[in-house]
Amino acid sequence: MTTNKSLFSLSLLFLKLFSYARADEHSHTYVDKEEVVLWMNTVGPYHNRQETYEYFSLPFCAGPKEAIGHYHETLGEALQGVELQFSGLDIDYKVDVPQTKYCEVDLTKQKYDAFVYAVKNHYWYQMYIDDLPIWGIAGEIDENGDGYYLWTHKKLDIGYNVDQIVDVNLTSEAKVKLIPNTKIPFTYSVKWKKSNIPYKDRFDKYLDPNFFQHRIHWFSIFNSFMMVIFLVGLVSMILMRTLRKDYARYSKDDELDDMERDLGDEYGWKQVHGDVFRPAYNCMLFSALIGTGYHISVVAFSVIFIAIFGELYTERGSLLSTAIFVYAATAPVNGYSGGGLYARMGGRVWIKQMVLSAFLLPCLVCGTAFFINFIAIYYHASRAIPFGTMVAVTCICLFVILPLTLVGTVLGRNLSGQPNYPCRVNAVPRPIPEKKWFMEPAVIVPLGGVLPFGSIFIEMYFIFTSFWAYKIYYVYGFMLLVLIILAIVTVCVTIVCTYFLLNAEDYRWQWTSFLAASSTAAYVYMYSFYYFFFKTKMYGLFQTAFYFGYMALFSIALGFMCGTLGYAGTSAFVRKIYTNVKID
Numbered sequence: 060m061t062t063n064k065s066l067f068s069l070s071l072l073f074l075k076l077f078s079y080a081r082a083d084e085h086s087h088t089y090v091d092k093e094e095v096v097l098w099m100n101t102v103g104p105y106h107n108r109q110e111t112y113e114y115f116s117l118p119f120c121a122g123p124k125e126a127i128g129h130y131h132e133t134l135g136e137a138l139q140g141v142e143l144q145f146s147g148l149d150i151d152y153k154v155d156v157p158q159t160k161y162c163e164v165d166l167t168k169q170k171y172d173a174f175v176y177a178v179k180n181h182y183w184y185q186m187y188i189d190d191l192p193i194w195g196i197a198g199e200i201d202e203n204g205d206g207y208y209l210w211t212h213k214k215l216d217i218g219y220n221v222d223q224i225v226d227v228n229l230t231s232e233a234k235v236k237l238i239p240n241t242k243i244p245f246t247y248s249v250k251w252k253k254s255n256i257p258y259k260d261r262f263d264k265y266l267d268p269n270f271f272q273h274r275i276h277w278f279s280i281f282n283s284f285m286m287v288i289f290l291v292g293l294v295s296m297i298l299m300r301t302l303r304k305d306y307a308r309y310s311k312d313d314e315l316d317d318m319e320r321d322l323g324d325e326y327g328w329k330q331v332h333g334d335v336f337r338p339a340y341n342c343m344l345f346s347a348l349i350g351t352g353y354h355i356s357v358v359a360f361s362v363i364f365i366a367i368f369g370e371l372y373t374e375r376g377s378l379l380s381t382a383i384f385v386y387a388a389t390a391p392v393n394g395y396s397g398g399g400l401y402a403r404m405g406g407r408v409w410i411k412q413m414v415l416s417a418f419l420l421p422c423l424v425c426g427t428a429f430f431i432n433f434i435a436i437y438y439h440a441s442r443a444i445p446f447g448t449m450v451a452v453t454c455i456c457l458f459v460i461l462p463l464t465l466v467g468t469v470l471g472r473n474l475s476g477q478p479n480y481p482c483r484v485n486a487v488p489r490p491i492p493e494k495k496w497f498m499e500p501a502v503i504v505p506l507g508g509v510l511p512f513g514s515i516f517i518e519m520y521f522i523f524t525s526f527w528a529y530k531i532y533y534v535y536g537f538m539l540l541v542l543i544i545l546a547i548v549t550v551c552v553t554i555v556c557t558y559f560l561l562n563a564e565d566y567r568w569q570w571t572s573f574l575a576a577s578s579t580a581a582y583v584y585m586y587s588f589y590y591f592f593f594k595t596k597m598y599g600l601f602q603t604a605f606y607f608g609y610m611a612l613f614s615i616a617l618g619f620m621c622g623t624l625g626y627a628g629t630s631a632f633v634r635k636i637y638t639n640v641k642i643d
Contacts, residue, residue, distance in 0.1 A: 106596035118170040120162035122147025135376025156249035218254030279517030328561035333485035338404035339569035347416040350397020352623025394467025402476030417464035507575025512582035550628030576625025580618030
């Protein structure tokens with residue numbers, strides 16, 4: 060009998076443990092009266108959502124309940140400055156809590172100054188319940204501007220659907236004036252309400268369709284699409300008519316005498332057939348840039364596709380974690396494209412090229428991030444990257460990205476490393492004749508980025524607003540369309556620029572095509588200055604360095620991608636025209 064009771068008790072214990080293992084904020088299912096954790100995340104000025112500090116960096120007090128340890132679940136959370144700390148509030152599933160005092164703050168001069176500073180700068184704080192974000196304001200200034208008040212009561216209205224939390228609302232109440240050397244009590248209450256919201260739709264309330272699906276957004280997509288049609292048609296008409304004339308003239312060479320041949324063939328793109336496939340200057344750096352650009356392009360399209368079908372905005376740091384994973388997994392693309400191009404250009408120091416290609420973008424990102432990190436540490440911001448995260452990123456670069464890039468480089472050199480150009484390269488470079496000022500690469504390069512930037516600048520506003528303001532970007536279908544439009548416009552414009560350059564008998568098309576396409580990023584970065592001064596209210600060293608540092612990284616990555624797309628399209632065009640023309 061005792062044995063049976065023991066077995067029965069063990070069975071109940073096992074079932075209880077199993078139910079707790081499956082019923083929590085990780086599985087997002089709960090049983091009645093089960094603990095629900097309120098996590099306090101960050102606090103910071105409303106006008107800069109990227110400047111955040113730990114919630115308890117302000118002298119708020121925690122509830123009496125025993126603390127729960129939390130560890131970052133993903134690399135993306137750590138890099139984004141997620142600092143979840145247990146609130147200490149006792150909340151149980153479907154159990155209402157009346158207004159209850161949970162702590163009290165003795166307002167010393169130091170704490171008073173901290174709260175006043177927070178109220179003056181419109182500090183907001185963020186919390187999480189079951190991965191649902193909640194925002195609340197710390198306090199407010201009275202109408203006369205000489206009184207500072209703190210909201211001391213948190214009223215939580217939580218909606219549930221069967222065994223899942225589907226809605227959370229916070230109401231800040233009980234405004235208390237800040238007076239030094241007084242005691243401020245903090246209270247909370249919880250009200251559970253049954254809701255008909257499906258679990259899969261619980262994030263819809265955080266989205267802003269009136270903003271992202273505004274008519275101007277649809278109009279910008281339509282406008283860019285019409286630009287693509289016009290530009291592709293114009294390029295096709297100009298190039299096909301011009302090339303047809305060139306081909307017709309060149310095909311009559313055998314019917315002309317020497318003088319007519321000399322007069323009729325003294326200019327044009329055919330004259331540089333012996334130099335057009337000459338390796339680019341500094342082919343090691345060039346191939347590393349092209350490899351990195353192909354890599355970024357694959358990552359961009361892959362992450363957008365995953366975001367469209369995966370709704371990554373519903374999980375903290377999931378978009379960044381996915382981007383890091385995809386970037387590491389697709390490292391062979393970098394090695395294959397860059398290593399193959401370097402081999403075709405006759406490069407011999409392939410290991411050095413492989414290392415440069417693998418670490419070019421990670422070094423730029425890490426260098427900028429570490430610089431900003433020192434400033435964040437000085438300001439005690441939650442954006443400061445922990446040392447463990449730095450080690451994890453370094454390990455990913457050394458033990459994942461580098462070996463995979465090596466594999467890609469070996470494959471690229473062996474499968475696509477032979478220079479199968481349609482024209483042989485002359486031993487001695489042809490001198491480049493003088494040409495009109497607007498045919499110079501220094502003029503072509505900045506002009507090449509105008510139309511591509513014009514096709515995306517409206518989308519840049521929405522992307523900037525989602526990153527630097529309180530908007531959750533979710534219209535990744537728009538982003539995919541804009542990215543495709545950008546690729547087509549960039550290729551078309553770069554082909555036109557290259558054709559003009561070759562017609563001026565200047566064969567330096569590789570770097571020119573790359574830089575002309577990548578100049579789009581320069582216009583994006585200039586636009587970020589306008590956005591900073593006219594659309595944000597950021598100020599101070601930390602906010603300025605954070606903004607312009609990460610906008611520089613975004614622009615550099617965009618430049619690598621656009622430059623590679625422009626070079627790839629131009630390379631196919633150049634190969635095509637020199638394959639079809641008859642060379643003596």
